[in-house]
Amino acid sequence: MSTVLVTGANRGIGLEFTRQYAGDGWQVIACCRKPGEADALKKVKGEVSIEAIDVADDEQIAQLAGRLKGQAIDLLINNAGVYGPRRGTDTAAWLDVFRVNTIAPFRLAEALAPHVARSTHKTIVSLTSRMGSIASNDSGDSPVYRSSKAALNMVMKGLSHELKGKGVTVAVFHPSWVKTDMGGKGAPLAVTDSVSSLRKEIAKLKPDDSGKFFNYDGKPLPW
Numbered sequence: 001m002s003t004v005l006v007t008g009a010n011r012g013i014g015l016e017f018t019r020q021y022a023g024d025g026w027q028v029i030a031c032c033r034k035p036g037e038a039d040a041l042k043k044v045k046g047e048v049s050i051e052a053i054d055v056a057d058d059e060q061i062a063q064l065a066g067r068l069k070g071q072a073i074d075l076l077i078n079n080a081g082v083y084g085p086r087r088g089t090d091t092a093a094w095l096d097v098f099r100v101n102t103i104a105p106f107r108l109a110e111a112l113a114p115h116v117a118r119s120t121h122k123t124i125v126s127l128t129s130r131m132g133s134i135a136s137n138d139s140g141d142s143p144v145y146r147s148s149k150a151a152l153n154m155v156m157k158g159l160s161h162e163l164k165g166k167g168v169t170v171a172v173f174h175p176s177w178v179k180t181d182m183g184g185k186g187a188p189l190a191v192t193d194s195v196s197s198l199r200k201e202i203a204k205l206k207p208d209d210s211g212k213f214f215n216y217d218g219k220p221l222p223w
Contacts, residue, residue: 006028171213
């Protein structure tokens with residue numbers, strides 16, 4: 001049985017990843033900050049274990065890695081993220097967004113890299129955004145969110161080199177503008193469709209794809 005670990009699994013894209021992978025017979029390690037309040041997650045059928053973790057807390061990441069010692073993780077999906085202030089550049093808020101969107105995925109990937117390396121699929125995927133593409137920035141809005149995702153792209157690119165010798169593939173994906181709490185009701189793409197397409201493209205990843213930036217439909221995106 002293949003194993004996937006998903007962060008931010010209590011709602012939106014993370015919850016849908018959990019549903020779909022569990023429905024296909026995967027063992028899912030579903031991570032969220034407050035499992036007691038994750039009613040929808042607790043109703044997902046299949047081999048789902050729920051882990052309480054605040055991804056912005058380094059100690060909790062280390063504890064999670066310890067609890068999972070010896071567990072092989074075929075696929076790590078760094079999904080947890082926040083948007084932050086859409087206008088303004090309050091320093092404290094900016095740093096909070098960086099902790100969740102940039103530092104946390106890197107720390108988690110670092111901590112769980114041995115677990116991924118001992119698996120069959122050996123894959124780490126982080127959900128980023130087209131808004132993190134410097135080449136595609138033609139509006140200049142949302143500097144906090146944009147910069148956090150651009151930085152995420154950079155640290156995952158670096159990690160792809162560091163883990164190459166262990167056979168681990170590291171890639172970043174833009175899930176598109178999706179109907180979730182963050183994306184809003186006006187988003188054009190249903191979460192089921194985004195995740196279904198993402199899963200197909202993740203399954204196609206090869207070692208040569210490590211360090212690349214993809215759209216949810218598999219098309220390469222510019223840095």
